[in-house]
């Protein structure tokens with residue numbers, strides 16, 4: 496089987512994937528969920544002209560010349576408006592967030608006033624509307640402020656609350672079963688045998704799944720036997736997963752049994768092996784309605800493939816627009832060699848030069864087992880197939896590693 500391009504693999508993977516059903520969740524559980532419908536404001540905010548400062552609600556004309564004495568006729572704390580009207584020569588003691596009373600058109604902040612009994616003296620004049628938030632300054636009832644398909648974060652949750660939504664219609668979270676494979680693996684915290692290492696990929700992939708709005712299901716570690724793999728794949732089917740991610744055992748070694756085992760459980764293969772580094776042995780298929788993504792075992796390969804393939808797959812199930820790989824451009828701070836037929840993703844650090852322009856410096860070692868440089872990196876430099884060698888100063892496309 497020849498290697499297919501990254502773009503071709505991505506479009507085959509996403510082909511025919513449609514969004515999952517919507518469900519309603521309490522607002523407090525809205526973080527990292529994806530809106531099923533656009534969210535419109537159920538009220539206008541602020542609903543009334545409101546004071547932005549602690550001070551006195553006055554008529555700007557009254558304090559055009561200073562000092563000016565005004566009679567304090569009442570008080571308006573937040574949550575308790577003053578019922579009357581501010582007439583000429585009058586003021587109302589007011590606090591931040593309170594409705595500006597009828598008749599008043601400006602707030603005199605208390606730092607610029609001197610209070611003496613029922614009298615307040617304006618020490619400074621203010622223009623009309625100073626420190627008054629007009630009704631609807633933030634938004635108006637009916638405004639559609641958050642589009643369908645948006646992955647909600649802390650900002651949107653706060654906004655939805657301000658719009659008076661106690662619950663949200665969101666897309667069901669894609670369930671992603673994650674299966675590590677390999678006799679060499681033990682869980683973090685366990686004591687590895689002399690030839691063993693700690694399983695890291697499943698933890699990284701689960702974190703990425705959560706960050707993308709999915710729900711990880713940990714299937715543990717399968718040993719390098721058909722029986723162990725078959726048992727775990729059956730578990731994935733019973734867990735009603737939308738996606739099964741396998742980690743490792745995807746290559747050509749005698750103990751790389753994953754594809755065989757998946758075939759035995761009825762998987763139809765969409766593709767295997769892509770023109771990409773790291774990530775060549777990537778495999779995709781499906782068992783019934785469950786998508787299967789076989790990620791290579793090398794830790795950096797697993798996570799880069801998760802970023803490039805698993806993330807958009809979860810996005811498609813969440814009804815998000817197929818995210819194109821969002822590259823930016825930066826100037827090289829070190830040389831890169833000529834590339835071969837595999838699209839290369841080089842770990843690199845992003846800095847700024849003395850003019851504030853982005854400069855990207857690749858790590859000299861790019862072995863796909865090196866998680867420490869992956870965690871340290873800011874971006875991946877994307878090197879298209881057969882790209883020529885480049886000198887420092889030339890522009891390259893970069894892909895951010897943070898998930899925002």
Ligand SMILES: Nc1nc2c(c(=O)[nH]1)N[C@H]1C(S)=C(S)[C@@H](COP(=O)(O)OP(=O)(O)OC[C@H]3O[C@@H](n4cnc5c(N)ncnc54)[C@H](O)[C@@H]3O)O[C@H]1N2
Nearest residue numbers: 675694695696697742743744745746751775791792793796
């Ligand atoms: N003769 C060839 N050998 C290899 C080829 C090839 O084309 N011909 N491809 C290489 C490439 S590229 C990659 S990537 C790896 C991928 O191999 P597998 O997907 O079969 O992964 P494993 O062999 O199971 O493991 C590779 C490596 O990663 C470690 N590993 C596996 N799972 C985990 C985990 N959950 N957490 C942490 N580390 C893990 C494993 O111990 C190995 O060191 O194959 C090359 N070989």
Ligand code: MOO
Nearest residue numbers: 773774775796863
């Ligand atoms: O694809 Mo492998 O990921 O080059 O290490």
